[in-house]
Amino acid sequence: MRAQIEALKAAIGRLPKGLADHVERVATEADWLAGGLGEPTRERVELAAWGHDIARALSSQELLDRAREFGLEVSPIEEEAPILLHGPVGAEILRRDYGIDDPEVLAAARFHSTGRAGMSLLEKVVFVADKIEPSKVEAKPGLSRMRDLADRDLDAAILEYLDQMLTVAREEGWPLHPQAVAARKELLLRRRA
Ligand SMILES: [Fe+2]
Ligand SMILES: [Fe+2]
Structure with a gap:
């Protein structure tokens, strides 16, 4: 795993x-x-974190082309906003070009933009880390609430983020990705249980 991280x-x-x-x-x-998870989870988190945006620099057209080449499903929302494909395309690149076969590491990259229902702990860590890194919080001060929650309750932090996304989506009139909707629904139901 260390060689993959270095690559x-x-x-x-x-x-x-x-x-x-x-x-x-x-x-x-x-x-x-x-920090509290111990090995090998900590190293798997490191691998997923370094890999999550491997496709982020591709253009919209490149993302659409690679998604089709890889046989990934491209939904109408992704046709409209191909940037949403950088997670799924990135996960395929990690699998094909870096030999990563850990399903949770691949899922952490695949779903880091939208989240999904049934996220593993590793996926949650990468999802939250991606949103609370200091320059993102600086650009969107609302994320500081998510950062405060992250240390003690990852689910609450993710729900906070998805709520904020939903508010912005409503204001700006674009649909929330179905996987984000499913993630939010699951977290809300769990909180009420
Ligand atoms: Fe990303
Ligand atoms: Fe990122």
Whole structure:
């Protein structure tokens, strides 16, 4: 696993600096969140964090082309906003080009933009770390609430994020991705149980 992490770090280092810096900060946040989890989970979190945005620098057209080449389903929402494909396409690249076969690591990359119902702990850590890294909180101060929650309750942090996304989606008149809707529904029901 260490060799895969090093290969990813090298690849991320060749991406645009803003993106590379983001990924490094996500790895730092993810390691903080995974602090109590022990090995090998902590190293798997590190692998997923370094890999999650491997396809983030691809253009919309490249994402659509790669998604079709990989046989991924492209929904109308993703046709409209191909950026949503950078997780699923990235997960395929991690599998094909980096030999990563850990289903939770691949899912953490695949679903890091939308979340999904039934996220594993590893997926949750990467999802939250991606949103609470300092420059994102600086750009969207509302995320500081998510950051405060993240240390003690990952589910509450994710729900806070999805609620904020839903508010923005409503205001701006775009649909929330079905996987984000499913994630939110599951978290709400669990909280009420
Ligand atoms: Fe991303
Ligand atoms: Fe990211």
